[in-house]
Amino acid sequence: MDARLSPDQLRGTGKLPILPQAAALCYRIQRGQPEVLLITTRRARRWSIPKGWLIGGLTTAQTAAQEAWEEAGVVGHCNADRLGQFCxxxxxxxxxxxxxxxxxxxxxxxxxxxSYPEKGERKRKWYSPEKAALKVASPDLAEMLRSFGPYPH
Incomplete structure (x- = not known):
């Protein structure tokens, strides 16, 4: 399946169920430059960002923050404005x-x-957005990382 198809095109295929998830693009500023945190997936050990199924009673942004805590031990402020999407x-x-x-x-x-819930199951590492873009499998996520600029909170 082509990950570059728009969500509307993907919904129209009818071949696979389309399920929503939420993710956190975790960042910090070091020496005036943004760095993003990548984590490994549990089974394939590929680099990605914290993500997961929507949690009842939480907004999508709150779910993203909860996933960042569970998967990477992140404490921080999640912006409620969506940065983008990937499939x-x-x-x-x-x-x-x-x-x-x-x-x-x-x-x-x-x-x-x-110490956080999935500590023994994942690795975490800081990268520049450009290097992080080279590590992830999704072309859409890679583009989001390449164009990332810090957001005021």
Missing amino acids: YLKHRTERGSALCLVDVFPLQVQSLVS
Whole structure:
């Protein structure tokens, strides 16, 4: 499936269920320049950003912040304005594959804690946005990283 198709085009295919997710593009400013935090996925160990299924009772931005905490130990302020979207194919053993449409929110990191729920399952590392763009699999996420500029909170 072409990850560069628009969400409307993807919905029209009818071949795969399209499921919403939320993600946090976690960033900090070091020596006047932004850095973004990437984490590894649990199974494939590919670099990505914290993301997950929507959580009942939370907004999409709040879900993104919760995922950043669980997956990377991030404490910070998540902007409620969506930065962008990307799609990826999720292989689910029991329910079949699905196309995930991920809303991305910028999250300014105030601190990283050493103990968090998924600490033993993932690695985390800071990169310049340009280097981070080279590490991720999604072309749309890579473009978002390349064009990223810090957001005022």
